[in-house]
Amino acid sequence: MRLACVQLGVEGGAIEDNVAAAMEAVREAAADGADLVVLPELFDVGYFAFDAYARAAESVAGDRLSRFAAVADEEDINVLAGTVVEDLAASAADGIEAPADEGLANTAVLFDRSGERRLVYRKRHLFGYGSEETDRMVPGERVPMTDIEGVQVGVTTCYDLRFPEQFRQMVEAGVECVLVPSAWPYPRVEHWRTLGRARAIENLTYVAAVNGSGIFDSDALCGRTTVYDPWGTTLASAGDEPTTVTAEIDPDQVAAVREEFPALHDRR
Template sequence: MTKVACIQMDISFGDPVKNRETVTKAFQKLFREEKVDVVVLPELWTTGYDLSRIHEIGDKDGREVDSFLSTLAKTYSTNIVGGSFANITDDGVLNTLRVYDSKGTIIHEYSKVHLFQLMNEHQYLIPGSEGGNFSLSNFKSGVSICYDIRFPEWIRKSVLNGAEVVYVVAEWPDERLHHWKTILTARAIENQCYIVACNRVGSDPATLFGGHSMVIDPWGEIVAEASQQEEVLLAKIYPEKVKEIRSRIPIFQDRRENLY
């Protein structure tokens, strides 16, 4: 069994210092009351979508984020799926997610491959080019960032490479909240995997965000769902549940790979 926590936070627009303070306080409160195995943060939690200033407020090669999240992981002996941040590189700015083990070591990095034109990502960011899986707290795992979930073939690739849980970090708008819930449930059902999805709440100058972070089991049942307020969503996930569901309906054995 793995206990996961999604920190559903209101992101202060363009203020990395304030956002690190928010995350610090959330960890302090969480670990006073609970011991969890994996903590998940939302997309672009350091800056929000202040993209016009992203070269000023982003993080060169993720150095500040690494120091901050590595320290939290070691302090609380927990694994962290570190949301994502504006990663300033020599080639451009990436929307990058890093995963830290309980010793504070980076064990996986992924940069968003599908840029969302409705929020002008394509004007300020460059896309990543690789996915990849990793092992975390008893699960073979994959990650996706927000808009990525609209591409079922991208999630399926991760699952075909062994993922039993897919962590999703997001800044998903309230006006498409129905899509958020429906797509996440579909990804869980069609891939017979857990979905652990951490969204943000609050608003920025252009968008109201939907919250409703969710943990969904491989049968498509909602294990836990947050509100539209700041909170920490807790849930337990079980590796044996994945094996059980995949044995009941053997979709991966029945795929016709010669046809599609």
């Protein structure tokens, strides 16, 4: 599976401009032969544009996400629209299972080549430490997985990288590639580099850590989108400017590494 990770340049609160740029990136990835394209965390509104969250919120079945379902179908490509601000009440009204009857969630939605919704993941670990996410968002509860192009794919979001038990839960369910849409800022760039690689190494799985690019008042995203193989080796990476990172994901490689180095069987 050819994976395209879009390190999108995100402008805080500029929803339509960000969406247009993301749609163009999806089309470019499809033209380049990608099977799956991944967008970063809150690519439409910008993570640090807290006051714009309510304005950006919509149902999982809303108009904006429907545009990504449509482009997935038109371009014959799988798309992780990850993440957007979800209006949980609107989703519930559309018959979509949600962790609460109201409030907002930080939600990733994976569409297949036909534009069908294959996975909905709501960020489980909400970030505090001066962020307003814990005050504005409802945490998710489920850790779903799905098969994309013969690869068992799971999703976590940004701060989830710091909680290895969630990744181990996914591995026990058979995950072979974890997609991590993020909005990781500069002061903790070494953490970003270390945690993504660590999750790949300890779980013998692919990890695609997909960050954004951009400056929000005093906060700047560090970029450095990176794809790690099951040994923790860097397959592809970026600096801090907008770009797209591509890599090949091979489920046979996951099986081979786990057979050669059976650490998962040695747990006690």
